[in-house]
Amino acid sequence: MSNLEVHFHEIGVLDRIAAGDTFVHRLDPRSKLLATLLFIVGVVSFGKYEVSALLPFFLYPVVMAAASGMPAGLLGRKLLIVAPFALLVGILNPFLDREILTAIGPVPVSGGWISFTSIVFRFMLTVSAALLLVGTTGIHGVCFACEKLGMPRVFAVQLLLLYRYLFVLADEGIRMFRARSARSFSGRAPGPGLYAQMIGTLLLRAIARAQRIYLAMSCRGFDGAFRSRTPVGWHVRDTAFLLVWAAFFTVARCVNIPEIIGSMFVQ
Amino acid sequence: MHMADALISPAVGGTMWVVSAGMIAHASRRLRKTLDESHIPLMGVMGAFIFAAQMINFTIPGTGSSGHLGGGLLLAILLGPDAAFLAIASVLFVQALFFADGGLLALGCNIFNLGLFPCYLAYPLVYRPLAGKNTGARQVWTASVVAAVLGLQAGALGVVFETVMSGISELSFKAFASLMLPIHLAIGVVEGMVTATVVSVVRHAHPEILRHGSGERLAGSSYRRVLAGLLIAAALTGGALAWFASAHPDGLEWAVSGITGREEIEAPKGGVHAELAAVQENVAILPDYGFATANSDGEAKTEEAAWPAVSAGTTVSGIVGGVLTLIVIALSGWVVKRRSETRKVAAG
Numbered sequence: 001m002s003n004l005e006v007h008f009h010e011i012g013v014l015d016r017i018a019a020g021d022t023f024v025h026r027l028d029p030r031s032k033l034l035a036t037l038l039f040i041v042g043v044v045s046f047g048k049y050e051v052s053a054l055l056p057f058f059l060y061p062v063v064m065a066a067a068s069g070m071p072a073g074l075l076g077r078k079l080l081i082v083a084p085f086a087l088l089v090g091i092l093n094p095f096l097d098r099e100i101l102t103a104i105g106p107v108p109v110s111g112g113w114i115s116f117t118s119i120v121f122r123f124m125l126t127v128s129a130a131l132l133l134v135g136t137t138g139i140h141g142v143c144f145a146c147e148k149l150g151m152p153r154v155f156a157v158q159l160l161l162l163y164r165y166l167f168v169l170a171d172e173g174i175r176m177f178r179a180r181s182a183r184s185f186s187g188r189a190p191g192p193g194l195y196a197q198m199i200g201t202l203l204l205r206a207i208a209r210a211q212r213i214y215l216a217m218s219c220r221g222f223d224g225a226f227r228s229r230t231p232v233g234w235h236v237r238d239t240a241f242l243l244v245w246a247a248f249f250t251v252a253r254c255v256n257i258p259e260i261i262g263s264m265f266v267q
Numbered sequence: 268m269h270m271a272d273a274l275i276s277p278a279v280g281g282t283m284w285v286v287s288a289g290m291i292a293h294a295s296r297r298l299r300k301t302l303d304e305s306h307i308p309l310m311g312v313m314g315a316f317i318f319a320a321q322m323i324n325f326t327i328p329g330t331g332s333s334g335h336l337g338g339g340l341l342l343a344i345l346l347g348p349d350a351a352f353l354a355i356a357s358v359l360f361v362q363a364l365f366f367a368d369g370g371l372l373a374l375g376c377n378i379f380n381l382g383l384f385p386c387y388l389a390y391p392l393v394y395r396p397l398a399g400k401n402t403g404a405r406q407v408w409t410a411s412v413v414a415a416v417l418g419l420q421a422g423a424l425g426v427v428f429e430t431v432m433s434g435i436s437e438l439s440f441k442a443f444a445s446l447m448l449p450i451h452l453a454i455g456v457v458e459g460m461v462t463a464t465v466v467s468v469v470r471h472a473h474p475e476i477l478r479h480g481s482g483e484r485l486a487g488s489s490y491r492r493v494l495a496g497l498l499i500a501a502a503l504t505g506g507a508l509a510w511f512a513s514a515h516p517d518g519l520e521w522a523v524s525g526i527t528g529r530e531e532i533e534a535p536k537g538g539v540h541a542e543l544a545a546v547q548e549n550v551a552i553l554p555d556y557g558f559a560t561a562n563s564d565g566e567a568k569t570e571e572a573a574w575p576a577v578s579a580g581t582t583v584s585g586i587v588g589g590v591l592t593l594i595v596i597a598l599s600g601w602v603v604k605r606r607s608e609t610r611k612v613a614a615g
Contacts, residue, residue, distance in 0.1 A: 011365045022607055040372045045277045048435045052589045055596075062600035067607055082367045089274055089436050096437035104586065112437060119273045119435060126272035127367045134364040142364065150288075152295030154307065159357040161311025166318050166361065173319035189323075196461045199320050199336060200468030203345075206319075207476060210312035217308065224307065262588025 008170055010074065014131070017070055018138035023237075024068040029141035030148055031238035035060075035245045036133045042249040043125045049101065049114050052259055054121045056252040060245065061128040068136045075128050082127065090119035139163045153225060160226055165209070173202055269362070269377050270426060272370025276433040283429065284375030290383060291356055294349040306350060313342060314354040318361075337454075339385030340415050341462045344394065345469070345476065348386040355382040380425040389418030407466055412459030419455035423447040 018025075024032070039060050046053060065072060094112035101111045134142060139160065147156045176198060180190065190198065214222075251257075272280070298306070317338040338358075342351035356378045362368040369377045397410035427447050431440045438446075470477055 014365060036371065040272060040370065041277050041281075044272055044275065044280065044372060052586070055589045055592045058593065059596045059599065062596050063603050066600040066604035069604075069607065078367055089430070089438065093437040096439075104583070115435070115437065122435075123271060123273035126370045126372065130272075130364060130371045131367055133371075139361075139364070152292055152299075154295045154298055155291055155353050155357065158307050158311040158314065158353060159360060161308055162314035162318075162354070162357050163361055165312050165315040169312070169315040169319040170322060173322050177323050192457055192461055193464065195323065196464030197468065198323065199461065200465045200472075202319060203316055203465060203469060204472055206312050206316040207309070207473065210309040213312065214308045258588030258592040260588065261591050262583070262586065265591070266583055266587055 008167065010078065012167070013074060014135050015138065017068070017074075017135045018141075020069060020136075022068050022136075024064060024136045027136075027241055028234050028238040029137045029145035030234065031242045032133055032137050033142065033145040033149070035242055036129050038246055038249055039129050040126050042253045043122055043129075045253065046118070046122075048118060049111060051114060051118050051121065052262075053252070053256040054118065054125065056257045057125050057249070059248070059252075061125065061132055064132045064136065065128075068132070070132060070135050075131060078131055079124060079127055083123065087120070087123075090116050090123075093119070157224065157226055161213075165213075168209075169202070169206055172205065176202060269359075269369035270373040270380070270429060272372045274430055274433060274435050275373055275376060276435065277372070279429050279433045280372035280375060282375075283379050284372070287356070287375040287378040287383070290378070290387075291353065294352045298349050298353065301349075306346075310346060310350050310354045311357075313346060314358045314361075317342065317354070317358050336461055337381065337385070337415075337419070337458055339381055340389055340394065340411065340418055340458070341465055343386045343390035344411075344462070344466055348390050351390070352382050352386040355386065376425070376429045380422040380429075384421040384425070385414075385418035388421060389414040393417055404467055408460070408463040411463035411466065412456055415459030415462055416452060416455035419451045419458065420448060423451040 039057065043054065043057055061075075064070070065075060093116045094110060097112035097115065098110045099112075100108045101114055102109050137145070143151075143156045143160055147153060180194075180198065184190075189195075317336070320336045320338060339351065339355050342354050345351070346354065359369065359374060359377045359381060363371055363374045363377070394410045394414035397413060398406050424444065424447075427440060427443045430436050430438065430443060436443075466477070
């Protein structure tokens with residue numbers, strides 16, 4: 001449970017970083033969203049045995065993190081927290097695919113290990129890109145960009161509401177759980193019966209809260225749309241940002257840069 | 268059971284994005300017609316509730332492990348399928364962005380697996396008919412458990428199918444399915460029980476919420492349209508599956524047919540067992556596997572596809588170049604950071 005509290009705290013940290021004011025933060029959310037999507041598609045479009053050609057793609061998260069002041073430790077921690085599923089499925093590759101594809105000096109390397117390494121790199125790249133997008137844009141920016149690019153308004157508005165009340169309800173859940181564990185032994189989680197009762201109570205409170213929120217919002221003139229205070233617009237720098245990265249991704253996707261650099265030295 | 272970007276191909280991810288985005292547009296359009304805006308805060312808060320509920324774990328009786336609520340079915344019962352689908356989709360959206368749970372490209376897959384099945388399959392086609400109109404406690408229980416199990420099985424099958432179609436993981440369809448489906452059977456039963464209890468708590472305290480939520484929203488024609496869509500999806504899935512099974516016989520079956528000289532050995536049950544046995548065999552001899560056994564295993568595989576041959580020479584240059592690339596990237600990151608810091612100091 002305390003782990004989860006830390007987890008939630010870190011989302012708050014991500015939010016605070018998103019409120020920063022650097023060159024990256026000032027870019028139009030749409031240009032960052034599109035660049036991130038191009039990046040992810042570029043990364044995952046490689047064949048499963050590709051390792052070295054993936055490496056130049058690290059330039060994007062490294063530069064974005066450096067330019068936006070995103071702490072590397074936070075990125076690393078978040079990567080570690082969510083690593084298990086991808087690694088669990090990926091780690092079977094070395095056992096299932098044992099065909100020897102190459103050798104590093106005297107050590108033969110099977111296809112499974114190569115594809116596993118590739119999965120690890122893909123994982124690091126795609127997850128850090130997504131975290132950087134939200135860490136430099138914020139949920140409002142991402143929603144704004146999505147709505148401009150065609151996301152239905154109903155969906156965008158309730159997404160923002162969800163995010164707003166996430167912390168409130170999470171706090172309520174944590175409080176409830178803490179009260180229950182303070183009154184029970186051995187720190188074990190409750191059984192399904194008690195769990196369902198607790199969840200039911202939480203649900204009733206959430207519904208009551210939703211009704212209060214709606215009444216309060218109606219009083220203030222809510223008509224089904226959120227209005228943002230910060231004006232965002234597409235400038236020349238956004239076009240430049242998008243074009244430069246798109247060009248880099250295309251080159252890195254088509255040309256194996258590390259192999260070319262390496263062959264200059266290894267000849 | 269979130270899919271991750273690292274395990275899917277752009278074709279699979281892109282297709283599922285298009286499908287899920289279409290479903291979101293469809294659900295939003297229908298909601299706009301039938302809904303007053305008082306429902307929008309309710310949907311948002313319910314999504315947040317699912318988050319909070321997922322943070323609290325319960326112990327699964329008889330085992331040492333613990334689980335948490337998925338919530339798709341519960342939301343569908345409380346809000347109706349369209350609103351529930353949007354709420355689940357936005358929960359997954361926030362999870363992908365802030366928790367890095369699943370990825371941005373895999374988001375389409377995750378919305379499809381965890382949202383579409385409980386909201387548009389399990390709820391309207393299983394829960395509603397089973398629970399009926401004048402819902403007794405037992406009916407709600409049966410309906411919830413059956414619907415939750417079916418929804419989760421379909422979702423787990425979706426995960427398996429998308430992973431295998433992407434071809435990044437080496438797991439074969441049968442091996443992965445025989446891992447995923449039994450696990451999600453157990454999870455589904457518990458999910459159904461918890462859902463039923465929560466529904467009965469709500470019914471005792473606020474019966475009007477349930478009437479409001481699952482009212483007359485599913486009109487006949489759209490009901491049929493959803494059913495038709497699912498049938499088409501099932502047919503496509505089956506077709507693609509058959510193609511996949513015939514195009515890539517796995518190594519063991521290939522070897523067996525070579526030994527016995529028989530071509531038809533694919534009784535489906537035998538196939539699953541053979542595959543499981545192959546997995547077990549591979550894992551069991553792991554500690555002392557030599558490269559000789561690896562080669563004999565590998566021979567069967569080279570038959571089906573020739574991978575680009577990688578020579579040791581290009582590997583070395585790849586590694587050297589890779590290290591140099593990373594050094595350059597790290598340096599450029601450092602330079603950018605220095606520049607933005609000095610600019611900040613100058614500005615401040």
